[in-house]
Amino acid sequence: MTRFALTVEYDGRPFMGWQRQDHGPSVQQAIEDAAFAIIGEKAVVHAAGRTDAGVHGLGMRAHLDIARDIGPFRLMEALNARLRPHPVAVLDCVAVADDWHARFSCLARHYEYRIVCRRAPLTWEKGLAWRIPAELDAAAMHAAAQLLVGRHDFTTFRSAHCQSASPVKTLDRLDVTREGDRLLVHASARSFLHHQVRSMVGCLGLVGQGKWRAADLRDALEARDRARLGLNAPPDGLFFVRADYP
Amino acid sequence: MTRFALTVEYDGRPFMGWQRQDHGPSVQQAIEDAAFAIIGEKAVVHAAGRTDAGVHGLGMRAHLDIARDIGPFRLMEALNARLRPHPVAVLDCVAVADDWHARFSCLARHYEYRIVCRRAPLTWEKGLAWRIPAELDAAAMHAAAQLLVGRHDFTTFRSAHCQSASPVKTLDRLDVTREGDRLLVHASARSFLHHQVRSMVGCLGLVGQGKWRAADLRDALEARDRARLGLNAPPDGLFFVRADYP
Numbered sequence: 386m387t388r389f390a391l392t393v394e395y396d397g398r399p400f401m402g403w404q405r406q407d408h409g410p411s412v413q414q415a416i417e418d419a420a421f422a423i424i425g426e427k428a429v430v431h432a433a434g435r436t437d438a439g440v441h442g443l444g445m446r447a448h449l450d451i452a453r454d455i456g457p458f459r460l461m462e463a464l465n466a467r468l469r470p471h472p473v474a475v476l477d478c479v480a481v482a483d484d485w486h487a488r489f490s491c492l493a494r495h496y497e498y499r500i501v502c503r504r505a506p507l508t509w510e511k512g513l514a515w516r517i518p519a520e521l522d523a524a525a526m527h528a529a530a531q532l533l534v535g536r537h538d539f540t541t542f543r544s545a546h547c548q549s550a551s552p553v554k555t556l557d558r559l560d561v562t563r564e565g566d567r568l569l570v571h572a573s574a575r576s577f578l579h580h581q582v583r584s585m586v587g588c589l590g591l592v593g594q595g596k597w598r599a600a601d602l603r604d605a606l607e608a609r610d611r612a613r614l615g616l617n618a619p620p621d622g623l624f625f626v627r628a629d630y631p
Numbered sequence: 632m633t634r635f636a637l638t639v640e641y642d643g644r645p646f647m648g649w650q651r652q653d654h655g656p657s658v659q660q661a662i663e664d665a666a667f668a669i670i671g672e673k674a675v676v677h678a679a680g681r682t683d684a685g686v687h688g689l690g691m692r693a694h695l696d697i698a699r700d701i702g703p704f705r706l707m708e709a710l711n712a713r714l715r716p717h718p719v720a721v722l723d724c725v726a727v728a729d730d731w732h733a734r735f736s737c738l739a740r741h742y743e744y745r746i747v748c749r750r751a752p753l754t755w756e757k758g759l760a761w762r763i764p765a766e767l768d769a770a771a772m773h774a775a776a777q778l779l780v781g782r783h784d785f786t787t788f789r790s791a792h793c794q795s796a797s798p799v800k801t802l803d804r805l806d807v808t809r810e811g812d813r814l815l816v817h818a819s820a821r822s823f824l825h826h827q828v829r830s831m832v833g834c835l836g837l838v839g840q841g842k843w844r845a846a847d848l849r850d851a852l853e854a855r856d857r858a859r860l861g862l863n864a865p866p867d868g869l870f871f872v873r874a875d876y877p
Contacts, residue, residue: 395755396757441755462750465752469752472757474752474753474754475751476749476751504707504711505711505720505721506720508640508642508718508719509718511642
């Protein structure tokens, strides 16, 4: 039995999310089906994070165990051949130690959220960014975002369906940068609550439009009350960028 | 009668190209149909460039004449509302002088070509970049590209269907830059021949893979012979970025 670590890129638009679902296609199922077609084994694929429906992956990490003798390069090529026409691609595949776990060994997760400020609908980027038909004050958003960095109870920014044992997380980075009519939000932490990035970005969007001040964001955080969330940003603009391991 | 200048963004994937065709959808037709639905007039939309099937627009310029009294902002909003669900959006709309012509007044056209170097298939970028499953030498490509800059007979880099009166054009810029596994080619000129950017990029791709040396590119240019073209790059990676006017 060999454990293989994968780096996976995917377009989240056609999927119900990373995790296997009864009621629709998932990235996990696409990869597991491809592996089954190649090796004839039912392998379970574990990921660093279980992204929501419509959320994308640029460098998701995952692992699976395979009994059959196959090299990592051949496995990657075969998976990519079988994954078509799904918009899922294995960018890298390496054999790892049996105790390497894509989820539990992960030291840090990095997300990027893409916002486009304009009135006109999106074209080639539809489903790949959050369009806000207003000018956003990126400096005000970045300043407010720093109130969320550090160790906090993020109950306000947590989905009602979140399965995490604790709402307390340490947010290492939440940066807002602008380039023309585009804003990028970079978020890094050891781990995130369900919907945490989208919920933080949604509230920063309110700050950027002047509907919230930084103090409103701080009050929402301190309330530890989901009902105080200003806005949950759509999945469209969210990309799982990278996971770090020892 | 008022002449309106439009800035148009579009995803070229579902279209037969910019120009109206009998046998399939075009960007021009999408905009003309939207204008007809709004104002009840058959307006002809003229563009700075007629991009091929599968080529995208980030900032295409175009114009149309409208007899009915309508302001530019209202026209833009109405066009965008009617253009759905086509991946075409009007980013800007201004009233211009009657002798302003999107094609004939244009002083310079700027294209960008996106290349991704990797073995794995593209996912969310499928149709939006040219994937080359090899490492490319961007520095060699950029150096070779400079042989094409200036005033030349570009017959080798011209489609057999090109309608331009002369194959002699002045290429002002052809830059190749790299960021990670991505290469960007920027091309600027007053005007281009049909397929010129794709043909130049295709040959630069050969240079980047070491299949051609810079001297092969120079020989191909000097041959003034379409049969000497190394490769025509696919439309996927090509974006019309901007047009300049007095």
